Amino acid sequence: MPVNIIVCVKQILDPEIPSRDFRVDAEQREAVRGAANLVTNIFCENALETALQLKEKSGGKITVISYGADSTEDALRKALAMKADAAIHILNDGQAHPDPLSVAQVLAAAIRKLGEFDVVMLGRESGDWGVGQTAGLLAEELGVAAVAFVDKVEIGADGLQLKRQTDVGYERVAATMPLVISITNDEHNVPRIPKTRDVMMSFRQPLTKWTLEDLGVNAAEVRAGNHYYAVVDLFIPVQELNCEFVDGDTLEARVEKFAQRIIEVTGSM
Amino acid sequence: MNDVIISLFASAGYDRAAQGVAGAGRRLAADCGAQLHAVIIGAPDAAMKAAVAAVADAVTIADIGDYQTEICLSALTQICKTLAPQAVLLSNDFYSQELAPRLAHRLGGSAVADGLALNLVEGKVRVNRSVYGGKAMATIELQRSPAVVWLRARAFDPAPLRPEATTAIQPATLDLPTRVSTTIIERKVEAGDEARLEDAKVIVSGGRGLGSPEPFNELQKLANILGAQMAASRAACDAGWVPPSWQVGQTGKKVAPGLYLAVAIHGASQHLAGISDAKNIAAINIDKDAPIFKQCRFGIVEDYRKVVPLLIARLNALKK
Ligand SMILES: Cc1cc2nc3c(=O)[nH]c(=O)nc-3n(C[C@H](O)[C@H](O)[C@H](O)COP(=O)(O)OP(=O)(O)OC[C@H]3O[C@@H](n4cnc5c(N)ncnc54)[C@H](O)[C@@H]3O)c2cc1C
Ligand SMILES: Nc1ncnc2c1ncn2[C@@H]1O[C@H](COP(=O)(O)O)[C@@H](O)[C@H]1O
Numbered sequence: 001m002p003v004n005i006i007v008c009v010k011q012i013l014d015p016e017i018p019s020r021d022f023r024v025d026a027e028q029r030e031a032v033r034g035a036a037n038l039v040t041n042i043f044c045e046n047a048l049e050t051a052l053q054l055k056e057k058s059g060g061k062i063t064v065i066s067y068g069a070d071s072t073e074d075a076l077r078k079a080l081a082m083k084a085d086a087a088i089h090i091l092n093d094g095q096a097h098p099d100p101l102s103v104a105q106v107l108a109a110a111i112r113k114l115g116e117f118d119v120v121m122l123g124r125e126s127g128d129w130g131v132g133q134t135a136g137l138l139a140e141e142l143g144v145a146a147v148a149f150v151d152k153v154e155i156g157a158d159g160l161q162l163k164r165q166t167d168v169g170y171e172r173v174a175a176t177m178p179l180v181i182s183i184t185n186d187e188h189n190v191p192r193i194p195k196t197r198d199v200m201m202s203f204r205q206p207l208t209k210w211t212l213e214d215l216g217v218n219a220a221e222v223r224a225g226n227h228y229y230a231v232v233d234l235f236i237p238v239q240e241l242n243c244e245f246v247d248g249d250t251l252e253a254r255v256e257k258f259a260q261r262i263i264e265v266t267g268s269m
Numbered sequence: 270m271n272d273v274i275i276s277l278f279a280s281a282g283y284d285r286a287a288q289g290v291a292g293a294g295r296r297l298a299a300d301c302g303a304q305l306h307a308v309i310i311g312a313p314d315a316a317m318k319a320a321v322a323a324v325a326d327a328v329t330i331a332d333i334g335d336y337q338t339e340i341c342l343s344a345l346t347q348i349c350k351t352l353a354p355q356a357v358l359l360s361n362d363f364y365s366q367e368l369a370p371r372l373a374h375r376l377g378g379s380a381v382a383d384g385l386a387l388n389l390v391e392g393k394v395r396v397n398r399s400v401y402g403g404k405a406m407a408t409i410e411l412q413r414s415p416a417v418v419w420l421r422a423r424a425f426d427p428a429p430l431r432p433e434a435t436t437a438i439q440p441a442t443l444d445l446p447t448r449v450s451t452t453i454i455e456r457k458v459e460a461g462d463e464a465r466l467e468d469a470k471v472i473v474s475g476g477r478g479l480g481s482p483e484p485f486n487e488l489q490k491l492a493n494i495l496g497a498q499m500a501a502s503r504a505a506c507d508a509g510w511v512p513p514s515w516q517v518g519q520t521g522k523k524v525a526p527g528l529y530l531a532v533a534i535h536g537a538s539q540h541l542a543g544i545s546d547a548k549n550i551a552a553i554n555i556d557k558d559a560p561i562f563k564q565c566r567f568g569i570v571e572d573y574r575k576v577v578p579l580l581i582a583r584l585n586a587l588k589k
Contacts, residue, residue, distance in 0.1 A: 015402045019538050019560065022404045031401055043520075100370070101379070125382075127539075129400050129407075130519060132382040136370030145339055145450045148367035151513070159450075165513050166363050167522075169459035175451040184520070187509030226412065228379045232395065233408035243565040245557070254569055255576055258551075259583035261567045262528065265549045266495060269470050269527040 001155060002060035003177075004118045005051045007084065008107055008134070009044035009066045011075040013037075015127035022236070029234040030096060031128070040075040043123025045191035047183035048079055050153055051121050052192070058155050061085045063114065067106045068092050073207065081194035081202040088114075088208040090215065098225025100133040106222055107134070108141035109215035118177040119160065124149055124184045135182035144178045151186040270303040274354040274415075275325070276345060278336070278364065279311030283320035285468055286360040288427035291324045293387055293420055294358050295428040298326075300389045301355060305428075308348055308441075310341060322436040324428040331441040335456075339449040342368055346375045348441050354415050356394055358387075360422040361523065373417035380417040381409050385424055394418070402519055403542030423467060423525050424546055459512045464498060466517070471497035472526045472547075474517060476540075477504035478533025478554070479573065485511055487577050488532060494584045500524065502534045518543035533573050536561025553577070 014037040023032040051062050064079040065088040066072050076087040090110055092098065098106075111117060120142075125132035139146035151170075152163035159176035165184055183189065194202075212219040221227050246257040275294040277287045291307070298305040307325035309317070312332045321328055331344045345368060349357060357372065359365035361383055373380035385406075386397040394416035400407045411418075466472065473492040475485055485499070492499050500522065501515040517524055519539040525546035532553045534540060541564055544550060549566040552559070557570040569576055 013401075015539065016537070019404050022401065024405050029407070031405070099379075101374075125520065127402060130382065130398075130402070132366060133370035133380055136367070137374055140371050140374035146367075146371065147338065147451055149363055166456070167514070168465070169457040169512070169514055171453045171457065172455040173451055174454050179450065184513075185503070185507055186513050187507055190507060229381060229412055230410045231407055232410045233406075234400070235406055236404065237406050241564060241566070243552075243562045244567040245562075246567060246569050251571065251575060252579060254571070255579040256583055258553075258567070258569045258576070259580055259587055262495070262530070262551065262580075262584065263587050265528050265551075265566070266471055 001058055003054060003058050003155070004060055004116060005055065005062045006111055006114070006117050006120045007044070007048045007051050007062060007064045007079070008120065008122045008138075009048065009064055009075055009079055010041045010123070010126050011038050011066065011068050011072045012041045012126055012128040014039045015042075024234050024236055026235060029231045038071050038074065040078055041123050041126045043125060043127070043183060043185065046185045046189045047121040047123050048082055048084060049189045049191045050150075050183050052083060053189070054153050054155075060118075063088065065090065065107065065110050067103055069096065076207055077202045078194065080205050080207075081199040082192060083194075083198065086208070087205075088210060090210045090212070094223025095225035097129060097231070098222065099228040099230070100131045100137055101228035102222045102225040103134055104137035104141050105217050106212065106215065107138050109217045110210065111142065113210070113215060118179070120180045122180070122182050124182045135180055139180035142178075142180065144180055145175065146180040146182070147173050147175060148182045149184045150181045151184050152188060153181070270301050271355045272304045272306040272327075272352050273298040273301070274306050274308055274349060274352060274357045276308050276310065276357060276359045276365065277321065278362070279309050279313040279317060280336075281362070282314070283317045286362065286422035289422035289425035290358050290360050290420055291321070291428035293425040295324065297356055297358070297387050297389065297394070303355065306352060306354070308345065310336075310344065318438060322438060323430045323432050323434055325436055328436055328438040329441050330438065331443060333443070333445065335453070336364055337449065337453055338367060338451055340445055342371055342375075343446050344441065344443050345372055347443055349376055349415070356416040356418065359417070359419040361419050365419050369417050369419045373415075376415055376417070377413060378415040378417050379411040379413040380419075381411060382419055384418045384420045387418065399542055402537070402539040403545070404538045421523055423523065459514050466498055466500055466515070466522045467524055469498040469524065469526050471495045471528045471530075472500050472524055473497045473530045473532065474500040474502070474534060475505055475511075475532050476502040476534030477508065478535070479505065479510070482510035484573070484577070487581070490581050491577060491584070494581065494588060497530070502540050531561050532577070534561055535559050536564065
């Protein structure tokens, strides 16, 4: 049974940059890009990897969509290089970090414009603002059911068989389509590295561009991106702690001190 | 003023997380001169009923059986629509995180994740939360009502008990959907998780620097001596060395032990985001510049392969 899959991807500031290089612009309430790269949010790549594996088994089509600034094209080209079938870029020429309802409304409008779909996959959260809401809000905008924290998707008897993570282990979920799911990481959906040839090819593939006006959303409200919530402050918390590095002439002496310190702090508990 | 609702799961009991949610709820209710209304999903035992009745002004029980997303969402939506609350607070368990944005949407409100502090400013709820993988803090103002917030629950002080309170406990009247398109057909608790990591007093945690799954057996011996629970970094979980439920961090468990011993864990901000409430952090790492040491009370710069066997021997001796 071929599955028509939509994967939503977001480009973010590289979350792996070390804390010591991280600055914020308090005025703009925004991170300073500095020398950091822009990358695809890791959970979006987990989602795309999950979609690719599903398509390899069931057949079908994968369309990747992203709402973002000009640079977002790079994230979409990478998705094409990973072997997504089509890519749609909805240009964000408004607030750089729109609230999640604005994003969900844009994505929902784009998905409706695309027409039919079976399953939409999103990341569980983005590595910049860690919002964790887009999948849920999108499901409501589209009026379909949703399952969160999925790490495995297979074709089931009359729909999809999902495995999803919980606080204490996992659950299996039987779901009929259409459906929205948020994807989390596990050992089976570590994103593939695209082949050099496919990277080259991706630059020649067509990429659809839409503006907010093409989608019939409330463009002014979406551009402002703050009718759901607004960021009123952004700062770097200060915390200084001095680590006591255990010393001693021999390894044994140092481990002895380390053991004693452990006993001290656990003994009083 | 309209109520502040706290949403709790009967299956978790009145645990530390529920206490934190109730504490946050009580303070917010006091700030806006409102009642605190607890909604318990599932069938609470007598102890939980009594405990919640002692902290809330009213209690509604929605006994809807085992968690099913669409049914639970429908039940909560109905209860909230009847009570028209100004805020709905939940914990940061997976189910609550799954429900909260959709609940906010159905109520015409705004949701925000992982709240660390709540304030009422000119009638609007403001939430402090950590962003950029723990590298920064943001204050978010929710523009629509109700404010639906899932909290870093254990970071909040419990609500004061009012044992003399005569709180009414009522079952919810619900009209639940009979056909839903998703069904949880199997629930699995992974071994080693009988006690919740979030409530552990001591945690021994391993990272990618361990190099393979086997060293986790050695760490387990260490954990046994200390009565500790085991955890891991995302890199170790993603490698398939240990189950995903062991993951600590921004997208894993938020833990608050008396001692967190990090073995061969670098200390990426996303990992640190899960241990900011630990009282003491200690680390074994071969790299003296690893950022984990910046958060440590004490540490040892050395190959774990040399340290762990000696440490097991010494702790065994000291414990006798
Ligand atoms: C959106 C997002 C969310 C994330 N969420 C989480 C999360 O919830 N939890 C999480 O942990 N990570 C999370 N991460 C990943 C995080 O950024 C790091 O990649 C991850 O924590 C690295 O794991 P690690 O420290 O085990 O591995 P590494 O970074 O590879 O570090 C290994 C460490 O082991 C040390 N080492 C190596 N050999 C030895 C030896 N023989 N003896 C002693 N020490 C040794 C090294 O010096 C190094 O410090 C997230 C990332 C993103 C982008
Ligand atoms: N601007 C966007 N464009 C496309 N998808 C997005 C966008 N923002 C968020 N998403 C999707 O929603 C997921 C969760 O993001 P968030 O809710 O922002 O934490 C991401 O992993 C993406 O799959």
